[in-house]
Amino acid sequence: MTDSNNRPGKIHLDRNIKRFREMLGIKQEALAHELGADWSQKKISLLEQKETVEDAILAQVSEILKIPVEAIQNFDEEQAITVISSTFNDNSAVVYNNPVFNPMDKIIKLHEEKIALYERMLKEKDEMMVRLERLLEGK
Structure with missing residues (x-):
C-alpha cells in the first residue's frame, strides 16, 4: 500500500506536525503566533487533524520547528516503533558486560x-x- 507520494503506508503529516511540535515542547498557541496573525490555537488544532497539509504551510511549520520538511513528510511512527522494538527484541541494543x-x-x-x-x-x-x-x- 502506498500513499499519493508513492511512500509505503499512509503517513499523516498532521500527526507528524503534532508529534514534532510536542517533542519540542512547543504549544499550539506558540506555533500559531509564529505562523502569523491569521493563525490561532484552534486553527493549529484543525491543521493537526488534517491528513494533508499544503506545501507552503508545511514549509513554514518546518522552518518554525527547525525540522527539515522531509523529516515531517517521511516520519512514520509505526515504522519507528517497529525498528525500536526489533532492536530490543534481537538484543542488538544490549551491552553485555563480559x-x-x-x-x-x-x-x-x-x-x-x-x-x-x-x-x-x-x-x-x-x-x-x-x-x-x-x-x-x-x-
Whole structure:
C-alpha cells in the first residue's frame, strides 16, 4: 500500500506536525503566533487533524520547528516503533558486560604487587636499622 507520494503506508503529516511540535515542547498557541496573525490555537488544532497539509504551510511549520520538511513528510511512527522494538527484541541494543580478562587473575596480580611492596618496605626497614646501628656505634 502506498500513499499519493508513492511512500509505503499512509503517513499523516498532521500527526507528524503534532508529534514534532510536542517533542519540542512547543504549544499550539506558540506555533500559531509564529505562523502569523491569521493563525490561532484552534486553527493549529484543525491543521493537526488534517491528513494533508499544503506545501507552503508545511514549509513554514518546518522552518518554525527547525525540522527539515522531509523529516515531517517521511516520519512514520509505526515504522519507528517497529525498528525500536526489533532492536530490543534481537538484543542488538544490549551491552553485555563480559570482561575479556579473568577477574581472579587481576586480584592475584594485585595481591602479588602488594606482597612485593611489603617485601621492599621490610628490606628498606632492615637497611635503615643497619644504618642506625652504625651511627650509634660511631658515637
